[in-house]
Amino acid sequence: MACNDLRESRLFLKLLEAVLKTGNRMNDGTYRGGAQAFRLDTLLKLSDVKGTDGKTTLLHFVVQEIIRSEGIRAARTKRASRSVTSVNTSDDSDEGSEDSEEYYRSMGLQVVSGLGEELADVKKAALIDGDALTSTVSKLGHSLMKTQDFLDKDMKNLEEDSEFQGSMERFMVSARQQVMWMVEEEKRIMALVKSTADYFHGNAGKDEGLRLFLIVRDFLIILDKVCREVKDTTMKFAKASSSSKKEPRTSSVSSPEARSQQSPTPSSDLHRKLFPAIAERRMDYSSSDSSDDEDF
Amino acid sequence: MLVESGNEIPTELIQTLLKMAPTQDEELKLRMFTGELHELGPAERFLKVLVDIPFAFKRLECLMFMHNLQEDFSSIKESFATLEVRPRPCLLFLSHVITLQVHACTWPRLT
Numbered sequence: 001m002a003c004n005d006l007r008e009s010r011l012f013l014k015l016l017e018a019v020l021k022t023g024n025r026m027n028d029g030t031y032r033g034g035a036q037a038f039r040l041d042t043l044l045k046l047s048d049v050k051g052t053d054g055k056t057t058l059l060h061f062v063v064q065e066i067i068r069s070e071g072i073r074a075a076r077t078k079r080a081s082r083s084v085t086s087v088n089t090s091d092d093s094d095e096g097s098e099d100s101e102e103y104y105r106s107m108g109l110q111v112v113s114g115l116g117e118e119l120a121d122v123k124k125a126a127l128i129d130g131d132a133l134t135s136t137v138s139k140l141g142h143s144l145m146k147t148q149d150f151l152d153k154d155m156k157n158l159e160e161d162s163e164f165q166g167s168m169e170r171f172m173v174s175a176r177q178q179v180m181w182m183v184e185e186e187k188r189i190m191a192l193v194k195s196t197a198d199y200f201h202g203n204a205g206k207d208e209g210l211r212l213f214l215i216v217r218d219f220l221i222i223l224d225k226v227c228r229e230v231k232d233t234t235m236k237f238a239k240a241s242s243s244s245k246k247e248p249r250t251s252s253v254s255s256p257e258a259r260s261q262q263s264p265t266p267s268s269d270l271h272r273k274l275f276p277a278i279a280e281r282r283m284d285y286s287s288s289d290s291s292d293d294e295d296f
Numbered sequence: 297m298l299v300e301s302g303n304e305i306p307t308e309l310i311q312t313l314l315k316m317a318p319t320q321d322e323e324l325k326l327r328m329f330t331g332e333l334h335e336l337g338p339a340e341r342f343l344k345v346l347v348d349i350p351f352a353f354k355r356l357e358c359l360m361f362m363h364n365l366q367e368d369f370s371s372i373k374e375s376f377a378t379l380e381v382r383p384r385p386c387l388l389f390l391s392h393v394i395t396l397q398v399h400a401c402t403w404p405r406l407t
Contacts, residue, residue, distance in 0.1 A: 143361045
């Protein structure tokens with residue numbers, strides 16, 4: 001089950017991986033290279049780091065990278081599934097367009113823009129008041145004990161053998177179970193949230209609790225905006241370049257990865273200029289791509 | 297007093313009744329009162345009847361608890377589910393990413 005969930009949000013993982021890789025590249029040498037140094041707030045700061053044009057942020061760059069790799073991945077998956085299902089159809093006619101950079105990019109964009117939806121529940125989780133949840137559970141536990149005490153002492157001494165007493169006794173059986181379950185679950189889930197929060201906040205001893213979800217939610221809101229911006233600029237580039245670029249492709253059936261490395265997209269050229277230090281050491285997705293293919 | 301799920305008496309009414317609960321001092325005075333009921337004002341007359349029911353207000357608190365438990369249990373259950381089932385993948389991701397970062401090794405194997 002956890003595995004299923006993991007696969008569902010593979011993209012988010014991907015994004016974070018890219019973020020971390022980028023962070024490392026930016027702070028090569030100075031970055032202390034460990035979880036203890038990384039704070040989740042760093043995610044939010046990604047959109048503060050601007051390129052040389054003063055407009056494009058580091059997050060734009062990261063999104064661009066992911067669109068590229070996800071696009072290639074999506075196209076590959078699609079081609080693989082089609083070659084199995086329909087071998088002898090005339091699909092070859094549009095093969096050329098499917099191999100183009102624009103095609104990869106639009107496939108990638110589709111995948112990335114689904115991210116916000118994919119993690120919509122994080123937003124829901126961010127709305128939960130953890131302290132209120134804890135206090136409600138303990139209040140119910142307190143009420144349970146008080147009620148039990150009342151039934152055991154006052155009502156027993158009264159010896160009225162009423163319908164009230166009978167109903168209350170019956171109710172208390174299920175009430176005890178429910179309250180006990182809630183107390184246990186509350187402990188378990190808050191510990192889960194806390195241990196994860198500790199991870200990101202370097203065990204600062206501060207009980208960050210559900211703030212984690214707030215950060216992720218804020219990040220997703222920014223991410224959504226950046227995705228839309230990247231989409232817009234990508235469309236413009238696609239239009240501009242499709243009319244001017246007519247060079248024939250030399251390699252016949254090389255792998256998509258190899259091809260995209262040979263002919264960098266106009267946008268990645270741009271990013272090379274904007275973030276020269278990063279672009280020199282381009283993120284290498286191919287390793288993680290292949291290994292998580294096997295995993296899932 | 298019919299009690300099955302705590303719903304027979306409207307919750308608002310239970311709450312109002314609980315707010316009317318007399319202080320110990322007032323309760324004592326009401327109990328000590330042996331005169332005719334019609335000598336009292338309407339509010340006192342009502343309280344006098346209630347106070348004569350053994351543990352009337354404690355019983356009302358029981359009904360309130362019945363009601364609160366039903367309501368809170370379902371909303372708390374939902375909150376737990378939201379915190380665990382869905383955000384967990386995201387949390388796990390973050391953990392895995394960090395693990396990846398720390399050990400600078402291969403992608404964690406999921407088995």
